[in-house]
Amino acid sequence: MTERKRILSSHSKEIVYNVSKFFESQIQQPTSTPVKAHTERAAEATLVSEATIRRIRREKNEKGRLFSPERQKVRGPYKPVDDFDKCAIRQKINEFYTVRRQLPTIDRLYEPLKCDINFPGSKSLLLKIVKELGFKWKRSQTKRRVLIEKDAIVEKRIQYLNRIKDYRKKGMNLVFIDETWIDTAYTAKKCWQHEDECGVLEPVSRGQRLIIVHGGGMLGFVPNALLIYKAKSCTGDYHHEMNGKNFKKWFTEKLLSNLPEKSVLIMDNASYHSVQFDKCPTTNTKKANIQAYLRLHEIQFDNKLLRPQLLALAKANNQTPKYVIDNIAREKGHEILRLPPYHPDLNPIELIWNQVKQSVASRNVTHRIDDVLKLAHEAVADITVSDWEKTCRHVAIIEEEYRKRDIVIDEQMERLIIDLADSSDSDSDINDHA
Structure with missing residues (x-):
């Protein structure tokens, strides 16, 4: 007999159980002809496997009732929100x-x-x-x-808008910094094709991933500051491919040395942008380390204080966070300005990245990592000073709209x-x- 696999509801299980019990009662009655075991007969009668019959009987005997299996929700294709x-x-x-x-x-x-x-x-x-x-x-x-x-959030946006307005009045050079990614599968969704030809095929998987780091402003991209490297993984958020150490290396070796004097570097609040030194203790800090922090900052405390009391004392005397990148920039005569949280629309490089990605997508027909790497370099090189000026002016308009809306x-x-x-x-x- 061909075994059929099917999902049974509680009602169907009840029927199977009753049929099984019926055959069991029949086999106990005297008969002149040999009969099959009740489980085998029930399987033939209900068209389910003997293992299913035994499982249903066991469930009924152990739990006193039969249950329908939980159905998993079928989710349709999901397009991420960028x-x-x-x-x-x-x-x-x-x-x-x-x-x-x-x-x-x-x-x-x-x-x-x-x-x-x-x-x-x-x-x-x-x-x-x-x-x-x-x-x-x-x-x-x-x-x-x-x-x-x-x-x-509103307060941080107002502070940011006031500061950047002041920097513009002073005529300072604003440089916007950011990272993005491109998968080898990043290609045009539509193209001209004949009925007899399939055109450009869209890859099934994402393939390998490139991480791009750069900075620019009204003067265009910062010369010689481009960094493109292959990611270790193509899954998850691209931010996990960057860390404080790698960002600091790029920041000091490729960016700072190519900046005009007294520039303002504008970046988002990614964790690797905001690595702190002399960091205030947290709830994960050991008691001895909290005491050491208090002594280092000459904060008086009683040795009899418990850990929560010491932590509260440290936080009460904590000053403005000190960031590694900010300190390095100030030593070179530059300023750091962080975007308000959740405001990528105030960073013109986001629009530049869109141009770069569209350029790569329109020419990516091989989906090979080396070819995409070459296309990425070419796409960045194709971005002109005029492109940057347009995006910076567009963002300046958005800034002004925020000022009016807030009022x-x-x-x-x-x-x-x-x-x-x-x-x-x-x-x-x-x-x-x-």
């Missing part, structure tokens, strides 16, 4: 306040984002991204939950928002965000 889409989401939220004069909610945001950027996910994904961008839920006067940027939104908050404790606002239920 930095450009995240910027569009932030701008759409601001648009609700400044243009539409409406309270932004997940339901109200979802459909416009589907139309504007073809948002690929569900409302749950949108909610997750909105929270990652630094927004929180608060109650309005209509007791509906609305999206409000966290005060800390408008601030004026509306008193009218829209009731100050409630954050603890009373649970944001786990999407229905509350309607």
